[in-house]
Amino acid sequence: MTYSALLLRISAIYALIGTYIGSHMAGAGAGSYALRPIHAHILLVGWLSLFAFSAYYKMYEVPKQSKLAFLHVWTAIIGSVGLTLGMYFYNLNPLNLPEVFTTVFYIVGGSTLLLSFALFVLLTFKYSK
Numbered sequence: 001m002t003y004s005a006l007l008l009r010i011s012a013i014y015a016l017i018g019t020y021i022g023s024h025m026a027g028a029g030a031g032s033y034a035l036r037p038i039h040a041h042i043l044l045v046g047w048l049s050l051f052a053f054s055a056y057y058k059m060y061e062v063p064k065q066s067k068l069a070f071l072h073v074w075t076a077i078i079g080s081v082g083l084t085l086g087m088y089f090y091n092l093n094p095l096n097l098p099e100v101f102t103t104v105f106y107i108v109g110g111s112t113l114l115l116s117f118a119l120f121v122l123l124t125f126k127y128s129k
Contacts, residue, residue, distance in 0.1 A: 003073045007054035010077055014046025038088050046080045062127045072123055075116035082109020
């Protein structure tokens with residue numbers, strides 16, 4: 001599977017989850033906005049960013065064997081899952097996990113995603129001629 005297709009499929013899953021959460025908040029009535037930041041990040045980081053990365057890999061010739069591309073794609077996927085899931089655990093803690101775990105999970109997810117964006121900048125300078 002190409003990087004473009006992989007990122008596109010995962011972004012579609014994020015779109016479905018994000019819109020489901022949004023429709024749930026809208027239908028639940030007043031005071032049901034506890035998931036608002038998670039909903040926003042799922043749509044922006046998960047759907048929009050991964051979709052944009054997918055489009056980049058479709059429009060530009062990035063060698064599949066590129067270590068930079070491999071690192072970018074997997075840090076984007078792992079970071080987007082880590083950030084959004086970490087945010088959910090940190091803000092709502094539905095499993096009653098230790099605070100130290102939820103905080104570290106959230107930070108590691110966000111840091112991995114940040115690394116992904118830094119790698120994307122390098123990709124654009126290397127392959128976008």
